[in-house]
Amino acid sequence: xxxxxxxxxxxxxxxARLGRLSLPRRRPIETPNFIAVASRGVVPHLTPDNITxxxxxxxxxxxxxxxxxxxxxxxxxxxxxxxxxxxxxTAFPQHLATVLGPRRCxxxxxxxxxxxxxxTIWTSNGGASLxxxxxxxxxxxxxxxxxxxxxxxxxxxxxxxxxxxxxxERTEDWMDQFLLDGHGRxxxxxxxxxxxxxxxxxxPYPIQWQYLNSLAExxxxxxxxxxxxxxxxxxxxxxxxxxxVPLARLSMQLPPSPQDVLAQVAAGIDVCTIPFVNSASDxxxxxxxxFPPPVAGVAGDLQxxxxxxxxxxxxxxxxxxxxxxxxxxxxxxxxxxxxYACTKHHRAYVHHLLRAHEMxxxxxxxxxxxxVLSAFFESIRCVLETAPGAAFREYVxxxxxxxxxxxxxxxxxxPRVRGYHFKSEGGEGKANTPRWEKYDENAQLTTASNAHNxxxxxxxxxxxxxxxxxxxxxxxxxxxxx
Amino acid sequence: xxxxxxxSSAALTFxxxxxxxxxxxxxxxxxxxxxxxxxxxxxxxATQASLKGLTPEQLEETGCxxxxxxxxxxxxxxxxxxxxxxxxxxxxxxxxxxxxxxSGGFQMVSLLKLANVTEEGVRFLSPHDGSPMLLTxxxxxxxxxxxxxxxxxxxxxxxxxxxxxxxRMRQAMERSVRWLDRCIxxxxxxxxxxxxxxxxxxxxxxxxxxxCRQMLERDTPGIAIGGLSGGEAKVDFCKVVETCxxxxxxxxxxxxxxxxxxxxxxxxxxxxxxxxxxxxxxxxARFGNAITKHGVLNLRNAQFGNDFGPIEEGCGCLCCRPQxxxxxxxxxxxxxxxxxxxxxxxxxxxxxxxxxxxxxxRQSIIEDRFPAxxxxxxxxxYDDKSKYPEWAVDALKRVGVDLLNDDA
Numbered sequence: 001x002x003x004x005x006x007x008x009x010x011x012x013x014x015x016a017r018l019g020r021l022s023l024p025r026r027r028p029i030e031t032p033n034f035i036a037v038a039s040r041g042v043v044p045h046l047t048p049d050n051i052t053x054x055x056x057x058x059x060x061x062x063x064x065x066x067x068x069x070x071x072x073x074x075x076x077x078x079x080x081x082x083x084x085x086x087x088x089x090t091a092f093p094q095h096l097a098t099v100l101g102p103r104r105c106x107x108x109x110x111x112x113x114x115x116x117x118x119x120t121i122w123t124s125n126g127g128a129s130l131x132x133x134x135x136x137x138x139x140x141x142x143x144x145x146x147x148x149x150x151x152x153x154x155x156x157x158x159x160x161x162x163x164x165x166x167x168x169e170r171t172e173d174w175m176d177q178f179l180l181d182g183h184g185r186x187x188x189x190x191x192x193x194x195x196x197x198x199x200x201x202x203x204p205y206p207i208q209w210q211y212l213n214s215l216a217e218x219x220x221x222x223x224x225x226x227x228x229x230x231x232x233x234x235x236x237x238x239x240x241x242x243x244x245v246p247l248a249r250l251s252m253q254l255p256p257s258p259q260d261v262l263a264q265v266a267a268g269i270d271v272c273t274i275p276f277v278n279s280a281s282d283x284x285x286x287x288x289x290x291f292p293p294p295v296a297g298v299a300g301d302l303q304x305x306x307x308x309x310x311x312x313x314x315x316x317x318x319x320x321x322x323x324x325x326x327x328x329x330x331x332x333x334x335x336x337x338x339x340y341a342c343t344k345h346h347r348a349y350v351h352h353l354l355r356a357h358e359m360x361x362x363x364x365x366x367x368x369x370x371x372v373l374s375a376f377f378e379s380i381r382c383v384l385e386t387a388p389g390a391a392f393r394e395y396v397x398x399x400x401x402x403x404x405x406x407x408x409x410x411x412x413x414x415p416r417v418r419g420y421h422f423k424s425e426g427g428e429g430k431a432n433t434p435r436w437e438k439y440d441e442n443a444q445l446t447t448a449s450n451a452h453n454x455x456x457x458x459x460x461x462x463x464x465x466x467x468x469x470x471x472x473x474x475x476x477x478x479x480x481x482x
Numbered sequence: 483x484x485x486x487x488x489x490s491s492a493a494l495t496f497x498x499x500x501x502x503x504x505x506x507x508x509x510x511x512x513x514x515x516x517x518x519x520x521x522x523x524x525x526x527x528a529t530q531a532s533l534k535g536l537t538p539e540q541l542e543e544t545g546c547x548x549x550x551x552x553x554x555x556x557x558x559x560x561x562x563x564x565x566x567x568x569x570x571x572x573x574x575x576x577x578x579x580x581x582x583x584x585s586g587g588f589q590m591v592s593l594l595k596l597a598n599v600t601e602e603g604v605r606f607l608s609p610h611d612g613s614p615m616l617l618t619x620x621x622x623x624x625x626x627x628x629x630x631x632x633x634x635x636x637x638x639x640x641x642x643x644x645x646x647x648x649x650r651m652r653q654a655m656e657r658s659v660r661w662l663d664r665c666i667x668x669x670x671x672x673x674x675x676x677x678x679x680x681x682x683x684x685x686x687x688x689x690x691x692x693x694c695r696q697m698l699e700r701d702t703p704g705i706a707i708g709g710l711s712g713g714e715a716k717v718d719f720c721k722v723v724e725t726c727x728x729x730x731x732x733x734x735x736x737x738x739x740x741x742x743x744x745x746x747x748x749x750x751x752x753x754x755x756x757x758x759x760x761x762x763x764x765x766x767a768r769f770g771n772a773i774t775k776h777g778v779l780n781l782r783n784a785q786f787g788n789d790f791g792p793i794e795e796g797c798g799c800l801c802c803r804p805q806x807x808x809x810x811x812x813x814x815x816x817x818x819x820x821x822x823x824x825x826x827x828x829x830x831x832x833x834x835x836x837x838x839x840x841x842x843x844r845q846s847i848i849e850d851r852f853p854a855x856x857x858x859x860x861x862x863x864y865d866d867k868s869k870y871p872e873w874a875v876d877a878l879k880r881v882g883v884d885l886l887n888d889d890a
Contacts, residue, residue, distance in 0.1 A: 040821050041816065044822070044823070045535075047807075049540070078812075344539075348564060349568075352530075352560040356531075358530055360535055418820065
């Protein structure tokens with residue numbers, strides 16, 4: 001059993017707990033904690049050396065569908081080595097854990113839902129279906145450190161419907177098949193150091209009761225953890241299925257904000273999956289929250305507990321680095337932050353990099369934003385270890401008072417989004433304004449006086465075009481002298 | 483004795499360490515305000531104060547100690563005020579090694595249609611708002627002084643070398659000399675920044691010679707050969723480089739602008755040049771192309787999808803070094819043009835390749851086996867001597883290396 005509960009914090013009705021997830025060959029993950037979210041086997045914008053040197057998260061979620069865009073996926077042909085196949089293929093740092101699920105976090109909506117015997121997936125080459133047997137085979141071949149079992153999830157809206165019953169039934173069938181149809185697969189996976197996490201749906205307990213019962217009665221011995229697509233069900237799971245309590249709890253309910261992360265921790269989640277770190281970086285937003293929240297009125301205070309003045313304006317959870325406020329700022333993203341980006345660079349540079357569409361902007365933001373989350377969880381663990389449950393709850397409350405409820409959206413352009421990232425639902429309009437347009441001399445001249453600074457420079461090394469507002473002498477008179 | 487191998491000016495020293503006994507190749511150490519640089523050297527281009535996704539730390543690890551920024555782009559973004567307020571480009575981008583800035587002149591080659599060169603400077607219309615702009619030698623130097631780069635370039639009047647207009651070419655050459663005088667006069671930091679002249683004159687070797695003579699009279703700390711890499715025939719390119727290096731003083735660095743293909747680099751070194759820059763290695767990385775000693779591989783090609791070898795066997799870069807990151811061709815293929823990380827990794831590889839190539843060139847010059855190095859280089863690159871590019875064979879023959887005849 002890779003997971004050990006170190007401290008049950010069940011005092012004062014708080015379900016949060018401290019633990020340690022020790023996966024073979026990997027650095028132990030102290031919990032509560034989070035894992036990064038990978039895309040096509042990489043944590044976006046972070047090369048493996050940057051991950052090793054400048055981040056401290058314990059692992060990343062990878063999606064099987066990201067590796068299945070070819071008829072004969074290359075990942076099946078990785079030559080045997082001392083490294084596990086998924087690590088080997090992705091050049092993922094050896095001290096970090098991989099968590100493999102069938103689909104991306106969050107998944108792109110597929111044109112149709114799952115079949116009765118197969119998952120519907122979306123690759124960079126379009127939709128495909130993946131039978132449960134195939135998924136199980138891939139898990140065996142790829143050897144992730146943690147494999148999330150197959151679940152029949154909501155296809156479109158997550159509002160309760162009559163489909164819930166069918167989802168629970170299918171998931172139960174699929175897990176039976178995943179664990180029992182493979183002639184000793186759980187043993188083989190155990191020997192290959194693959195921990196199995198069983199999915200738990202975001203559905204009311206009575207609907208999942210039978211499924212959870214089968215997990216607890218028939219499969220608990222094969223399971224190392226639960227992957228919860230909804231965390232609300234945890235109290236009932238704990239109360240009714242004792243054999244599932246010692247299992248690690250990975251949240252697959254993707255939290256939109258740190259407040260939701262705190263709620264998941266309070267509910268007893270051990271490891272959170274947090275895509276908002278990546279999306280904040282892509283949006284040019286540097287996360288800027290800490291736990292416990294700083295004392296009201298003392299800006300930049302990194303010290304612990306404090307009384308929050310209810311009247312204070314809520315602080316933003318992140319800083320939009322696109323804002324012209326930072327154009328000459330020599331400050332780090334967050335004063336006192338020890339991350340590489342904050343100690344070696346400054347806001348003025350990152351603001352420039354964003355405006356210049358230089359990829360390094362996203363790299364530096366990723367380093368910082370992952371650091372903020374690591375520090376956030378470290379403090380959570382510290383509070384859980386040293387303070388009573390009531391104090392934790394008080395901090396959670398003051399966190400909600402101190403910060404705005406949503407992460408800022410960012411005001412500039414983002415990295416290019418591709419089909420496997422995102423599928424248009426129609427009518428959204430373009431996310432980014434086009435960087436290149438056909439040059440039309442006449443049109444340009446007529447707009448001479450009012451188009452200043454409207455379009456971002458698409459300059460790419462020496463092929464860069466001349467653009468507005470060159471920082472050099474500009475003739476005083478408007479209009480053209482052509 | 484030392485005096486015969488060391489040249490120095492207010493902000494640099496140039497120490498000639500070794501000369502090839504056959505070709506004109508030299509190995510030297512150029513000491514700039516931010517430390518020594520071993521020549522010959524390839525300088526990667528961090529156009530907008532960032533080397534395409536690499537952290538300064540990662541760039542440093544490739545062995546780079548001198549890279550380029552582009553004055554023109556930095557003038558646009560972040561702009562002179564910001565650079566002045568932050569305290570120059572080194573601080574701005576967190577790069578503690580040397581920087582070289584180009585003057586903005588190169589852009590005229592590609593964008594001549596939009597630019598109108600007068601004696602005063604380059605007048606052009608912004609393609610985005612059509613507002614008239616003027617870049618003068620004084621302003622270019624003022625920008626570069628604010629940037630604080632260790633080597634700054636004069637503003638020159640650049641024409642495409644292939645231009646048939648002799649009159650205009652002569653005018654451009656002569657104007658470049660006059661602009662050099664204005665640049666020298668405008669340069670505020672001669673003790674901390676080195677202003678290099680740029681020899682112009684198109685493909686006309688006589689005009690190049692004349693330009694050399696006039697420029698050399700101005701005694702700048704270093705000399706660049708400009709206007710090349712604009713689509714001229716390689717034969718003509720070699721003749722120009724050869725003509726110029728013949729006239730240049732031994733104890734000053736010689737920079738051929740805009741050169742980056744491995745063949746061009748090694749031939750130019752044989753012709754006596756020391757410094758080179760080009761965006762090609764980093765740009766081509768973003769298209770999924772890996773530079774190797776056996777040629778350029780497009781890793782997006784299906785054949786690499788199942789190739790689990792390193793990007794280049796035997797390469798010492800962060801990606802390829804054994805027991806290190808363990809990046810495979812298959813993995814780059816999987817993510818090329820899909821995830822920025824693939825571009826970052828290939829950029830690390832390509833920059834390392836270019837710098838290492840020059841390091842090997844340098845070592846072979848020091849050990850006086852550069853001709854043998856050239857033979858090995860071309861035989862690695864082409865499986866058959868009949869495929870060797872004629873221009874390279876001819877150029878090297880003129881400096882005493884016959885690639886087609888092993889005994890020479």
